[in-house]
Amino acid sequence: MTPPKAQRFEAARAVLAVVALLPRISRPRTALLAATSVLTAAFPLATGIATGLLIGAVPGAADAGPGSPQARDAYLLLAAGVAALLLGRLVDNVHRANARNLGRDLELLLQDRLVAAVARPTGIAHLEDDDVLALLRIARQLGTDFIRPERAVQGLAGIVPEFLAAAGAAIVLSFFNIWLGLAWLVAWPAVFLAMQAEYTRVGKTAYLRSTEMRETEYVRDLAITAGPAKEIRVWGLMGWLLDRYDRTWAERMAQSDRFQRIRVRTAVAVIGTLLALTAATTLALAQAGLAGMVGFGALAVYIVALQGMFSFSAFDDQAAFVSFGSLPVPKVLALDAQLTAGERAATAELPAEAPVRAVRFEGVAFAYPGADRPVFAGLDLDIEAGTSLAIVGHNGAGKTSLVKLLAGLYEPTGGKITVDGTDIAGVDPAAWRTRLSALFQDFTRYQLTVRDNIALGAPHLAADTDRIWKACEPMGIRALIESLPDGLETLLSSEYEGGTDLSGGQWQRIALARALFAVQAGAKILILDEPAAALDVRAEAELYEQFLDITAGLTTIVISHRFSTVRRADRIVVLDGGRVVEDGSHDRLMALGGRYAEAFSLQAARLAR
Ligand SMILES: Nc1ncnc2c1ncn2[C@@H]1O[C@H](COP(=O)(O)OP(=O)(O)OP(=O)(O)O)[C@@H](O)[C@H]1O
Numbered sequence: 001m002t003p004p005k006a007q008r009f010e011a012a013r014a015v016l017a018v019v020a021l022l023p024r025i026s027r028p029r030t031a032l033l034a035a036t037s038v039l040t041a042a043f044p045l046a047t048g049i050a051t052g053l054l055i056g057a058v059p060g061a062a063d064a065g066p067g068s069p070q071a072r073d074a075y076l077l078l079a080a081g082v083a084a085l086l087l088g089r090l091v092d093n094v095h096r097a098n099a100r101n102l103g104r105d106l107e108l109l110l111q112d113r114l115v116a117a118v119a120r121p122t123g124i125a126h127l128e129d130d131d132v133l134a135l136l137r138i139a140r141q142l143g144t145d146f147i148r149p150e151r152a153v154q155g156l157a158g159i160v161p162e163f164l165a166a167a168g169a170a171i172v173l174s175f176f177n178i179w180l181g182l183a184w185l186v187a188w189p190a191v192f193l194a195m196q197a198e199y200t201r202v203g204k205t206a207y208l209r210s211t212e213m214r215e216t217e218y219v220r221d222l223a224i225t226a227g228p229a230k231e232i233r234v235w236g237l238m239g240w241l242l243d244r245y246d247r248t249w250a251e252r253m254a255q256s257d258r259f260q261r262i263r264v265r266t267a268v269a270v271i272g273t274l275l276a277l278t279a280a281t282t283l284a285l286a287q288a289g290l291a292g293m294v295g296f297g298a299l300a301v302y303i304v305a306l307q308g309m310f311s312f313s314a315f316d317d318q319a320a321f322v323s324f325g326s327l328p329v330p331k332v333l334a335l336d337a338q339l340t341a342g343e344r345a346a347t348a349e350l351p352a353e354a355p356v357r358a359v360r361f362e363g364v365a366f367a368y369p370g371a372d373r374p375v376f377a378g379l380d381l382d383i384e385a386g387t388s389l390a391i392v393g394h395n396g397a398g399k400t401s402l403v404k405l406l407a408g409l410y411e412p413t414g415g416k417i418t419v420d421g422t423d424i425a426g427v428d429p430a431a432w433r434t435r436l437s438a439l440f441q442d443f444t445r446y447q448l449t450v451r452d453n454i455a456l457g458a459p460h461l462a463a464d465t466d467r468i469w470k471a472c473e474p475m476g477i478r479a480l481i482e483s484l485p486d487g488l489e490t491l492l493s494s495e496y497e498g499g500t501d502l503s504g505g506q507w508q509r510i511a512l513a514r515a516l517f518a519v520q521a522g523a524k525i526l527i528l529d530e531p532a533a534a535l536d537v538r539a540e541a542e543l544y545e546q547f548l549d550i551t552a553g554l555t556t557i558v559i560s561h562r563f564s565t566v567r568r569a570d571r572i573v574v575l576d577g578g579r580v581v582e583d584g585s586h587d588r589l590m591a592l593g594g595r596y597a598e599a600f601s602l603q604a605a606r607l608a609r
Pocket residue numbers: 128368369371375393394395396397398399400401402
């Protein structure tokens with residue numbers, strides 16, 4: 001467990017991070033909050049002093065009678081006390097409302113920062129990073145009852161004036177006894193820091209142990225989402241899932257509970273200190289009063305000051321949320337900085353028509369982050385522009401990884417990928433991707449309309465219905481779409497009223513139409529990863545006839561385990577162990593009699609049977 005001192009610094013850094021963000025939201029509102037913090041402390045103190053002095057002045061005024069200077073002074077004190085009381089109430093309301101609004105805007109700012117930070121990297125490696133995912137879980141809960149930086153702002157807005165008021169009261173008391181005043185002045189910050197260290201510890205165990213909770217929530221979500229519902233019911237997994245959810249939840253909560261209590265020794269030290277100081281001050285005041293060493297009025301002021309001391313509460317919800325609500329803030333800011341730092345500025349440009357010569361993998365090495373074995377350790381591959389290339393190889397050979405690298409979703413750990421001689425590492429990824437159209441094995445079934453599902457290949461052309469139909473026709477889905485209740489505007493999800501779902505093959509055709517739509521928008525390289533996996537054999541054959549026409553002149557890369565698809569490509573490469581082991585046309589590879597020929601013959605014989 002982290003030592004208390006480090007926790008204190010962590011909490012202090014977190015609170016400072018919150019304070020530093022406020023002027024970025026609004027300088028005037030932050031300045032107002034600072035001003036009202038002082039005034040919210042000053043007015044009650046002024047009310048207390050005026051009340052004490054009034055108590056002291058009343059006997060003299062009563063003796064001197066109405067109209068006397070003493071009576072006038074007493075009325076003035078009364079007016080000052082009432083004015084301070086009313087102004088205090090007014091300022092307090094403005095102060096609280098301002099703090100609440102600033103707090104809400106802080107949560108909005110943090111949400112925006114997180115989403116922007118996560119969206120900024122052009123690759124996807126960070127979305128498989130445990131630390132980033134743990135933070136994203138916090139981000140999703142920002143603003144819910146659980147994670148409230150807003151309440152840190154409110155807590156600070158409450159605590160600061162209270163502390164100033166208590167410090168003012170301690171200064172007033174120091175006129176009675178300098179040591180007692182000083183003791184109070186030191187005691188409150190000490191109590192506050194001790195309690196904040198406790199709240200920090202509790203806060204960290206409560207919501208910064210995000211990874212474990214992610215697993216638990218994943219099991220819960222399996223039980224309540226539509227995707228896995230079929231398997232879970234068919235295999236009768238519901239009981240198993242719920243048991244596991246209950247068990248892991250209980251384990252995690254028990255773990256948290258152990259740390260989620262304020263430690264007894266802290267509670268004893270805090271309460272003991274405050275009781276001892278209160279007893280000492282009360283006794284000293286009583287003795288001085290009885291001995292006639294302090295006047296009646298002064299005694300009243302000191303007693304009011306002692307009472308005002310307890311307007312500062314270092315151990316309630318408000319105090320707890322100062323650190324509790326601040327803790328995630330530096331983490332969010334650090335993620336923003338961390339993910340931004342990883343980004344490189346573009347140093348090269350590609351002509352609009354690239355590639356016109358070749359895409360080249362030159363000694364490319366790559367390992368997934370955290371993986372102990374590389375997928376590629378020196379891959380060389382030339383892909384001639386304007387030709388079709390098929391990539392085959394056994395499961396896990398690296399086919400999808402190769403196209404993910406080409407799409408810039410991951411960066412090679414060694415070597416380079418060039419387009420007409422330009423290293424794509426230096427090219428703006430967004431600009432590079434406008435040249436690519438890619439359909440991945442696990443393509444996304446967007447719960448959006450048919451039109452959107454196709455137009456997402458080039459969203460700026462979404463309104464161009466003619467082009468959308470043009471992308472649909474080769475896929476043979478025009479009739480299907482026209483038969484849907486709202487045609488192109490039909491929502492493709494049975495989770496919404498009026499929506500509908502499609503078969504696996506129909507979805508694949510929609511996704512292929514999306515890839516073709518991107519080609520129409522100007523993509524020069526078409527990547528298809530298992531494009532026909534969900535199609536029947538005849539549909540696949542028809543599709544490829546169409547495809548060859550449409551994609552003539554494009555640089556096309558197809559990954560497939562179906563050799564009837566593969567054989568149509570201009571060139572075929574066989575990947576194994578992260579290297580190209582066979583390379584050539586279908587006829588050449590068949591003549592070679594190697595792995596390709598063996599696998600092809602096996603599949604052909606099976607189909608023939
Ligand atoms: N996101 C990932 N994180 C870590 N390792 C991964 C990831 N994706 C793939 N791998 C690993 O990288 C290797 C290559 O995977 P890849 O998906 O490129 O294979 P593939 O040739 O496309 O296989 P398949 O034919 O089964 O689709 C495999 O060993 C796989 O376990």
